[in-house]
Amino acid sequence: MTDAAELRRRTQELLAARPPATTDRLDFLRARFDAGLAWVHYPEGLGGLGAPRSLQAVVDAELEAAGAPDNDPRRIGIGLGMAAPTILQYGTEEQRRRFLRPLWTGEEVWCQLFSEPGAGSDLAALGTRAVRADGDGWVVDGQKVWTSSAHLARWAILIARTDPDVPKHRGITYFVCDMTDPGVEVRPLRQITGEAEFNEVFLTGVRIPDSHRLGEVGDGWRVAQTTLNNERVAIGGMRLPREGGMIGPVARTWRERPELRTHDLHQRLLGLWVEAEVARLTGERLRQQLVAGQPGPEGAGMKLGFARLNQQISGLEVELLGAEGLLYDDWTMRRPELVDFTGREAGYRYLRSKGNSIEGGTSEVLLNIVAERVLGLPAEPRTDKDVAWKDLAR
Amino acid sequence: MSTTSPTHAGPAGPVDAQPDLLYSEEEEALRAAVRDLLTDHCDAARVISRTETDAPHDLSLWKALADGMGLAGLLVPEDRGGQGATHREAAVVLEELGRAVAPVPYLTSAVVATEALLACAGGSEVLASLASARRIGALAVPLHTAPDGSFPTARAAGGVLHGELAGIADAAAADVLLVPADDGGLYAVEADAAGVTVTGQTSLDLTRPLARVALEGAAGHRVGDAGPAVRRALRAGAGLLASEQLGLADWSLTETVRHLKDRRQFNRPVGGFQALKHRLAQLWLEVVGLRAAARNAADALAAGTAAGDDADAAVAVAVAQAYAGRVAVHAAEEALQLHGGIGMTWEHPVHLYLKRAKADSIAYGTAGAHREALAGLVDLRAP
Structure with missing residues (x-):
């Protein structure tokens, strides 16, 4: 059993062998991965030591104190949060060894090719086709959308239809797609904030070797659940101090600018402050349950509260600013490398947070998930369940 | 989509020492024992018929809980005649009493009156008699008084x-x-x-x-x-009331979900209609939040008593009470509406929960009073 003391010892060994001050950043990250200190709960040989996940904090604290570089997790969130757990769970040994190390070090950025113009909440209805190629592998044609980081990515996790003759959930297969393939075209998609954080991705005759399939043919929907569950945890489950997140900037403005205060805004601010604190405590309780090995169903709901609160708080902030709330910092079309919900100014926060109740599963779909999987209420009658995908109305 | 968020450390307080928001094995065992007793001796029909008599309190149930199980003295140190437990255990008892809307003076005697005496130099005989459940105590301060509120005197x-x-x-x-x-x-x-x-x-x-x-x-x-004793008593009362409110809300949600799985209209279980599913999912989210806030208040009260410093407890209690009232009332109101006509009858227990939840939203200070307290505690001042 790897305990905290053992992890501290291994971390100090790494720091002694590769002093951060004199070691190249990438060399250090690779050495950290090879020492099993990247994500300690991963298996040995894949960046981990099979240790409890909660002990990662021990390693992170030692490394931070020593001024070691990190892998800039905000830049590679999709790889770390979504692709990696899926590859770990469904990948072959060869796939795990090929992909996880450069994914973790950030040498290779990942994106996610799931949503389509015709398949949003009903993701399983997706129409991007993957057909067996002559010889080895697959040929993929279709269009994906809302793809962040597509313009930076080396690899994508992709779900595509491999069998149109069976009901929609059963004919999907999960692949790793090479974003440098000549058939991949990435176009920026400008959004209401003015910038283009996402892309449209057009796939035309893209070749994927069969060795880049994750899981069985036709089992892609089940594999994708791992990805989607991890996405929701990543969005809703961040650890925050009190006044972390969206409430922080508005509370600071309130303290620093007494001339903006009104009684109406005061009551609403206090109400939202309380809700933000309760949401923070709920997240903290969820993390404690995970650490104690008692995962509860609370995770399903975190993103719902996070989305609603972000929207209400940022809306209040714009109103609090009054005359300044009528201005906007910058409409220039840009392609940011990372998404920062609380970055920039109030107007941006207000507009960006509108996406929080859409991305990673709409709030309406998540309420259905809570009602059906947590509360056990009956599902809506399904008319598409036993119909072959090719016969569905669209 | 890539989703990241930097953290902003606020000036409103340290958070490095995280509260323990879970239930320990011992606390779960305590819950099970209390729930068993209440299942046997506090069914809804019995509570309803008792409210129609001159003796609304169930003193035999009280005796079983307070004396038989020794729960009246949880907050009292052993050397003063109690069990030497903490607010965390008392909170678990209150969750179960709330779930059963039990007509026993636990919050008023074993928490509020007891905390008042714990703040006093004298009265150790009275304290010991409350802790051992030989007697029941009541703090003669109106129930609606907030922890820092003014109160009438004799x-x-x-x-x-x-x-x-x-x-x-x-x-x-x-x-x-x-x-x-x-x-x-x-x-x-x-x-x-x-x-x-x-x-x-x-x-x-x-x-x-x-x-x-x-x-x-x-x-x-x-x-x-009186001043410090009443303040301490009402703060503990307000903080642990949140656990009672959690029990009320949890019952309301659980019973409503159960009812809607059974009840059929339009040839379907009513609980399959999305309009109702979304309302119940929303309510579940609120109850999950209340559980975290109530655990936080109980843990902070326990830690504050141990450390002799109630600054963190003051914030935790105010947050819990600024949140709990609305959730418990909402849960009971949804339970009534979603039970349809049966929810309007005297025979169905949902009205007991609605009445308790509404009264609890005023008890020991309204949500508004606690929000105002927070404005000072976390430096979000009024205009």
């Missing part, structure tokens, strides 16, 4: 007390009243002493009835200073 003159104090929860069941007086003292007054009249008031909450206490030259024994 007039102390010539060694006896005069005056009338109304809105005192569970006073009708009390053997000893803790009365704040205008000389700054807190007095222990025997409920059956000469010059003491306790008259029940017709109360919104049938299971935690209020009473009027009239003192006409009643003898009292000064146990300590």
Whole structure:
């Protein structure tokens, strides 16, 4: 059993062998991965030591104190949060060894090719086709959308239809797609904030070797659940101090600018402050349950509260600013490398947070998930369940 | 989509020492024992019929809980005649009592009156008698009073007390009243002493009835200073009330989900309609939040008592009470609406939960009063 003391010892060994001050950043990250200190709960040989996940904090604290570089997790969130757990769970040994190390070090950025113009909440209805190629592998044609980081990515996790003759959930297969393939075209998609954080991705005759399939043919929907569950945890489950997140900037403005205060805004601010604190405590309780090995169903709901609160708080902030709330910092079309919900100014926060109740599963779909999987209420009658995908109305 | 968020450390308080928001194995065992007892002795039909009598409190149930299980003395150190447990365990008891909307004076005697005495230098005999459940106590401060709120006092003159104090929860069941007086003292007054009249008031909450206490030259024994004792008592009462409210809300949600899985209309279980599923999912989210806030308040009260510093507890209690009232009332209101016509009947217990939840939203300070307290505590000042 790897305990905290053992992890501290291994971390100090790494720091002694590769002093951060004199070691190249990438060399250090690779050495950290090879020492099993990247994500300690991963298996040995894949960046981990099979240790409890909660002990990662021990390693992170030692490394931070020593001024070691990190892998800039905000830049590679999709790889770390979504692709990696899926590859770990469904990948072959060869796939795990090929992909996880450069994914973790950030040498290779990942994106996610799931949503389509015709398949949003009903993701399983997706129409991007993957057909067996002559010889080895697959040929993929279709269009994906809302793809962040597509313009930076080396690899994508992709779900595509491999069998149109069976009901929609059963004919999907999960692949790793090479974003440098000549058939991949990435176009920026400008959004209401003015910038283009996402892309449209057009796939035309893209070749994927069969060795880049994750899981069985036709089992892609089940594999994708791992990805989607991890996405929701990543969005809703961040650890925050009190006044972390969206409430922080508005509370600071309130303290620093007494001339903006009104009684109406005061009551609403206090109400939202309380809700933000309760949401923070709920997240903290969820993390404690995970650490104690008692995962509860609370995770399903975190993103719902996070989305609603972000929207209400940022809306209040714009109103609090009054005359300044009528201005906007910058409409220039840009392609940011990372998404920062609380970055920039109030107007941006207000507009960006509108996406929080859409991305990673709409709030309406998540309420259905809570009602059906947590509360056990009956599902809506399904008319598409036993119909072959090719016969569905669209 | 890539989703990241940097953290902003606020000036409103340290968070490095995280509270323990889970239930320990011992706490779960305590819950199971209390729930078993309540299942056997506190079914809804019995609670409803008791509210129609002159004795709304269930004193045999109280005896089983307080004396039989030793729960009345949880907050009292062993060397003062109690069990030496903490607010965390008392909170678990209150969750279960809330879930059963049990008509017993646990919050008022084993928490509020007990905390008042724990703040006093004197009164150790009274404290020991409450801890051992030989007697029931009530703090003679109106139930709606917030922890930092002002409260009426009796007039102390010539060694006896005069005056009338109304809105005192569970006073009708009390053997000893803790009365704040205008000389700054807190007095222990025997409920059956000469010059003491306790008259029940017709109360919104049938299971935690209020009473009027009239003192006409009643003898009292000064146990300590009223100000700090009342503040401490009401803060603990407000903080642990959140756990009772959690129990009320959890029952309301659970029963409503159960009902909607069974109830069929339009040839379908009513719980399959998305409009209702979304309402229940929303309510579940609120209950999950309340559980975290209530655990946080109980843990902070326990830690604050241990450390002799209640700054963190003040924030935790105010947050819990600024949130809990609305959730418990919403849960009971949804339960009533989603039970349809049956929810409007005297026979169905949902009204007991609605009445308790609504009364609890006023007890020990409204959400608004606690938000105002927070404005000072976390430096979000009024205009």
